[in-house]
Amino acid sequence: MGDFSSLGLSDWLVKQCKQLGINKPTPVQENCMPAILQGRDCMGCAKTGSGKTAAFVLPVLQKLSEDPYGIFCLVLTPTRELAYQIAEQFRVLGKPLGLKECIIVGGMDMVTQALELSNQPHVVVATPGRLADHIRSSNTFSMKRIQFLILDEADRLLEQGCTDFTKDLEVILEILPAKRQTLLFSATLTDTLQELKSIAMNEPFFWESKSETRTVEELDQRYILTPEKVKDAYLVHLIQTFTDEHDDWSIIIFTNTCKSCQILTMMLREFNFPTISLHSMMKQKQRFANLAMFKASVYKILIATDVAARGLDIPTVQVIINHNTPGLPKIYIHRVGRTARAGRNGVSITLVTQYDIHLIHSIEEQIQTKLKEYPVEEKEVLKILTQVNVTRRECEIKLESTDFDEKKEINKRKQLILEGKDPELEAKRKAELEKIRSQKKKFKQKIQESIQKQKQLKKKLMKSRPMKKKEAAQATA
Numbered sequence: 001m002g003d004f005s006s007l008g009l010s011d012w013l014v015k016q017c018k019q020l021g022i023n024k025p026t027p028v029q030e031n032c033m034p035a036i037l038q039g040r041d042c043m044g045c046a047k048t049g050s051g052k053t054a055a056f057v058l059p060v061l062q063k064l065s066e067d068p069y070g071i072f073c074l075v076l077t078p079t080r081e082l083a084y085q086i087a088e089q090f091r092v093l094g095k096p097l098g099l100k101e102c103i104i105v106g107g108m109d110m111v112t113q114a115l116e117l118s119n120q121p122h123v124v125v126a127t128p129g130r131l132a133d134h135i136r137s138s139n140t141f142s143m144k145r146i147q148f149l150i151l152d153e154a155d156r157l158l159e160q161g162c163t164d165f166t167k168d169l170e171v172i173l174e175i176l177p178a179k180r181q182t183l184l185f186s187a188t189l190t191d192t193l194q195e196l197k198s199i200a201m202n203e204p205f206f207w208e209s210k211s212e213t214r215t216v217e218e219l220d221q222r223y224i225l226t227p228e229k230v231k232d233a234y235l236v237h238l239i240q241t242f243t244d245e246h247d248d249w250s251i252i253i254f255t256n257t258c259k260s261c262q263i264l265t266m267m268l269r270e271f272n273f274p275t276i277s278l279h280s281m282m283k284q285k286q287r288f289a290n291l292a293m294f295k296a297s298v299y300k301i302l303i304a305t306d307v308a309a310r311g312l313d314i315p316t317v318q319v320i321i322n323h324n325t326p327g328l329p330k331i332y333i334h335r336v337g338r339t340a341r342a343g344r345n346g347v348s349i350t351l352v353t354q355y356d357i358h359l360i361h362s363i364e365e366q367i368q369t370k371l372k373e374y375p376v377e378e379k380e381v382l383k384i385l386t387q388v389n390v391t392r393r394e395c396e397i398k399l400e401s402t403d404f405d406e407k408k409e410i411n412k413r414k415q416l417i418l419e420g421k422d423p424e425l426e427a428k429r430k431a432e433l434e435k436i437r438s439q440k441k442k443f444k445q446k447i448q449e450s451i452q453k454q455k456q457l458k459k460k461l462m463k464s465r466p467m468k469k470k471e472a473a474q475a476t477a
């Protein structure tokens with residue numbers, strides 16, 4: 001492996017890297033940086049925690065130092081927290097340049113952001129929605145001369161998930177110059193490769209880390225098979241064990257909804273665990289404050305929705321617990337990638353109910369690794385089961401007495417209006433879909449019941465008398 005100088009970085013940047021403990025390039029840096037410095041578009045796919053951020057920040061800073069102007073580079077990323085983290089890397093590594101960077105994300109003051117944009121910062125790091133809002137509403141800044149467009153977590157930006165960025169991306173791409181370098185990075189690029197290639201204009205340099213598995217070797221991946229009703233007791237038991245055994249460990253628990261995130265946080269606090277939450281129904285300032293307190297180890301346990309699944313780099317995180325099994329292998333890869341970063345060790349534990357076994361199989365198939373069972377003393381879990389379930393119920397009742405559900409409904413309606421949809425029509429459509437789904441479910445259940453009955457009948461027949469071949473065939477049919 002070469003060093004940063006041999007890849008074409010100037011001495012001042014190499015020195016800056018050293019100060020941050022970045023001495024030798026990681027493979028994604030070693031392979032992608034020369035192509036970027038040569039002026040090529042680039043797509044880099046490497047495992048979580050492998051240094052993809054510096055792989056684009058360093059060449060941009062190098063090029064910026066040769067011809068500094070604003071706005072030189074635009075970075076787009078799916079979450080607000082990630083935007084701050086990327087901007088920080090630019091700020092720290094680009095300090096000798098007197099780098100001016102600006103962060104444009106939702107939930108923060110629009111006027112202040114507009115002012116910052118008009119001051120022509122060198123680098124803009126943004127989430128697509130808010131940047132598109134600025135483009136639609138003002139003409140006080142220009143991105144006509146940008147040299148670099150970077151899509152971090154590019155597959156997430158281009159997929160049509162629960163937050164669909166495609167319309168905002170169209171607005172943004174329209175004001176960018178055709179002649180630019182486009183860089184796309186993610187740990188899971190390959191799933192959406194073709195769509196991504198159309199964003200990078202020139203035949204891009206594509207690099208993917210060669211490995212049999214899609215998760216890092218330093219990660220110990222475990223599961224616990226548990227009935228839904230015992231899940232929380234397992235969770236409390238696990239946290240108790242980890243906190244008893246390790247002073248300096250931080251844990252992230254991923255859950256599937258904002259409400260579940262809120263209830264689990266309340267519940268773990270009842271057990272005196274230093275817990276804090278992060279989800280999209282919180283005010284943005286609170287989100288930043290909570291993340292900062294978790295990073296500073298004021299709180300050792302963060303309960304989050306998938307808003308924290310991608311990109312966040314917190315070295316103290318040793319354990320990831322999936323309170324629900326992720327529906328997509330890709331989400332699993334990013335969630336567990338919040339630990340075992342940059343060569344460190346880490347553990348992930350996924351709580352699996354009997355209904356999630358097929359999800360675990362498809363995760364294992366994608367990551368090419370078998371999850372191992374995590375040994376737990378069931379007796380200890382059963383001892384706290386009633387107490388945990390009663391506490392959870394109390395927390396649910398407490399939450400129901402607040403305006404949490406109402407706020408959620410208002411947020412949903414606001415989002416629909418922003419997307420140009422009619423909330424009433426959408427509600428109707430959803431109700432109809434729900435009806436069809438429940439009919440389908442009932443139908444499926446009926447079929448399963450009749451299959452079950454047939455099987456039982458066949459068993460009875462087999463037991464009661466030895467069958468002739470012909471009879472057995474009829475019973476099976």
Ligand SMILES: Nc1ncnc2c1ncn2[C@@H]1O[C@H](COP(=O)(O)OP(=O)(O)OP(=O)(O)O)[C@@H](O)[C@H]1O
Binds near residue numbers: 029048337342
């Ligand atoms: N060459 C290097 N040597 C040592 N540490 C490095 C090097 N490059 C980056 N790092 C550190 O590795 C950590 C992970 O890097 P980074 O956040 O860029 O990972 P990533 O590949 O973007 O992960 P993810 O896919 O989860 O977003 C950071 O703390 C970063 O400072």
